[in-house]
Amino acid sequence: MKATAPKRIALLVESSHGTGRDIVHGVAAFLREQGCDWLVDHETQRLEGSPPAWLAKWRGDGVIARLHSERVAKAVSRLRVPVVDVLNALPPAPGVHQAHVDEAAIARLAFEHLRSLGLRQFAFCGPTDRVWALQRRDVFTAAATEANMPVHVYEFSRHLRTQELASRRAERLVKWLQTLPRPIGVLAANDSYAWLVSTACRLAGLTVPADVAILGVDNDEVFCSLARPPLSSIVTATGRLGLEAARMMDAILNERDAGKRRHIMVPPLGVKIRASTDTLATDDEDVTAAVQLIRGLGPEKLSVAAIAEAVGVSVSTLQRRFRETVGHSVHEESIRHRLRIAMRLLSETDLSILAVAHRAGFGHQEYLGRVFKSRLRVTPAEYRKSALSRSAEALSQFRG
Numbered sequence: 001m002k003a004t005a006p007k008r009i010a011l012l013v014e015s016s017h018g019t020g021r022d023i024v025h026g027v028a029a030f031l032r033e034q035g036c037d038w039l040v041d042h043e044t045q046r047l048e049g050s051p052p053a054w055l056a057k058w059r060g061d062g063v064i065a066r067l068h069s070e071r072v073a074k075a076v077s078r079l080r081v082p083v084v085d086v087l088n089a090l091p092p093a094p095g096v097h098q099a100h101v102d103e104a105a106i107a108r109l110a111f112e113h114l115r116s117l118g119l120r121q122f123a124f125c126g127p128t129d130r131v132w133a134l135q136r137r138d139v140f141t142a143a144a145t146e147a148n149m150p151v152h153v154y155e156f157s158r159h160l161r162t163q164e165l166a167s168r169r170a171e172r173l174v175k176w177l178q179t180l181p182r183p184i185g186v187l188a189a190n191d192s193y194a195w196l197v198s199t200a201c202r203l204a205g206l207t208v209p210a211d212v213a214i215l216g217v218d219n220d221e222v223f224c225s226l227a228r229p230p231l232s233s234i235v236t237a238t239g240r241l242g243l244e245a246a247r248m249m250d251a252i253l254n255e256r257d258a259g260k261r262r263h264i265m266v267p268p269l270g271v272k273i274r275a276s277t278d279t280l281a282t283d284d285e286d287v288t289a290a291v292q293l294i295r296g297l298g299p300e301k302l303s304v305a306a307i308a309e310a311v312g313v314s315v316s317t318l319q320r321r322f323r324e325t326v327g328h329s330v331h332e333e334s335i336r337h338r339l340r341i342a343m344r345l346l347s348e349t350d351l352s353i354l355a356v357a358h359r360a361g362f363g364h365q366e367y368l369g370r371v372f373k374s375r376l377r378v379t380p381a382e383y384r385k386s387a388l389s390r391s392a393e394a395l396s397q398f399r400g
Contacts, residue, residue, distance in 0.1 A: 006037040007253055008060035010079075012072070013086065016046040018220045019238045020066065023086055026242020027064065036250055051075040062249050067096070082252045084245045084262075088132045089159075095261070097252065099245040101236045102265040103132050105377070107139035107187070110215055110234060113271045114185030115147070115327040116336075117213055118282035121181045123152040125173070125197055126189025127159040133189040136217070140187050147327070152180055160192060173200035182211045183281045191216035191223035191233055198227040198276065209279040219272050229275030234268050237378075237386040241266045267377045269386055270343055280326075286311050287325045290318060294333050299341055299361030304330045338362060339371055346380055347387035353380045 011027060014020040024042070031038055041060065043052045051072050058079065066087040067073045073090060076083050088100035114122060122144045126133035137153065144151045154176045160169060177200055188194035194216030201208050208214055208229055216224065216233040224231040248262050271277075280288055289311045293302075302310075307330055308318040322330050342360035345351055351359065357368035357380075365380075372380050 004037075006039050007062065008039045008041065009249065010055065010058060010060055010063045010065070011040050011042040012045075012052070012055075012063060012065035012076070013042070013242075014046050014049065014066060015044040017218075018222065019218050019236065022238035023066075023242035023245070026239040026244075027246040028242075029239070030243045030246035030250070034247075034250065036246075055079075061253060064245050064249055082249065084249050084252075086241055086245045088135075089130045091131060092261075097248055097262040099241060099248055099262075099264045100132070100266070101238070101241060102267045103135035104139045105265075105267045106217055106234050106236070107136045108143055109268055109271065110136075110187045110217070111140055111143040111147075112327065113232075113277065114187065114213060114215060115149075116333075117185060117209075117277060118280050118284075118287070118325045119183060119185040119213060120149050120281075121152075121184040122149060123154070123180060123184055123186045124189075125154045125186060125193050127156045129157065130159050130189070133159075136187070136189060152176075152184075160196070167199060167203075170196050170199040170203055173197060174204045177201060177204050177206060177212065180212075182206075183209075183213065183279075184211075185213045185215065185277075188214065188216045191218045191220040191231060194231050194233065194276075195223040195227050198229075198231060202228070208276050213279055213281070214276040215271070224272075224274060227276065229278075232274045232277040233272050235270050235272050235387075237266050237269050240382075240386040269378075269383060270340075270376065282325045284321055284325055286313050286318065287321050290322060290330060291326070291333065294330070294337050297337070299338055299359060301334065301338075301361050335371060336375075339375065342368060342372075342380070343383065343387070346384040353384075356380065 362368040
């Protein structure tokens with residue numbers, strides 16, 4: 001019996017960014033787990049690079065790519081094979097399947113996080129020529145508008161290139177930042193833009209996070225750690241994204257209806273809190289005391305009545321002022337605090353999920369599972385798998 005020839009897949013994903021490397025690891029994880037017999041053609045490159053020279057004469061069965069430019073998209077389309085795009089930079093093209101992070105969920109999580117800091121003024125910074133940035137901007141702006149809070153926007157007409165000097169780019173932002181009301185929370189389109197905003201704040205003489213709280217996206221350790229103070233960031237499940245893209249390609253190659261366009265979105269994992277958003281922008285001493293009490297408890301649970309008594313106000317007064325300041329209830333703050341503990345335990349230890357549920361104060365595994373599904377849209381097991389694939393560095397201090 002003649003053996004089936006292995007499928008040949010071109011993997012056009014850069015290795016210059018942590019997100020790109022995570023996607024490659026996710027593809028590798030799918031091949032390992034499913035035992036797929038693929039021959040993968042992959043070349044290390046930067047995201048903004050040209051199509052590799054070998055692609056023009058390449059003959060294979062499918063392409064998984066970060067389609068960052070029309071030039072790359074056209075080069076791939078000429079191959080006349082199934083394509084799965086894992087970037088979401090360009091408008092959807094006929095015949096191109098999409099697997100990307102959930103931009104709307106990222107933007108909503110960003111607003112909730114910045115809102116929970118007591119901020120009432122917000123801003124967005126990003127490019128206008130990337131679909132993912134526009135979607136994040138629009139949903140973030142809509143969330144703030146719905147809460148009757150203003151959003152200031154600064155946009156670059158062209159996506160920033162890695163070879164551009166950061167300090168020179170940051171100078172464009174200084175005057176804008178100086179005109180903004182303070183304190184203000186800024187969502188940057190991704191971590192490279194957050195780093196840019198951080199640099200501009202230093203040039204403008206603004207204090208982070210007291211004047212400007214900065215939140216990025218992707219949890220890229222290079223950008224987050226270079227900034228002073230270090231940047232908080234939305235953690236995207238790019239390892240899972242790579243796995244789902246490979247699963248999608250495998251389904252396309254093994255089904256007759258390969259012309260059916262497929263689309264999947266992967267939700268974020270939470271927020272990695274660093275110093276750039278470590279603040280509570282309120283003069284309400286009672287709310288501040290309640291937040292500090294909850295976040296200092298560990299997994300211990302206190303009733304809302306007990307928290308109100310400790311602060312020295314009535315339950316109704318605390319609830320009203322808490323919602324006005326951080327945008328959610330005292331009970332919700334308690335759940336989020338214990339959820340952060342569970343997320344840390346899942347990503348940093350090999351404790352069983354049952355043990356994590358007990359140590360994080362959820363009592364039983366089923367309750368922990370419901371909280372994860374309702375807030376992160378993944379099970380604790382799925383979260384652990386995605387978190388461990390993100391980085392060798394432990395993930396901790398989440399807010400979501």
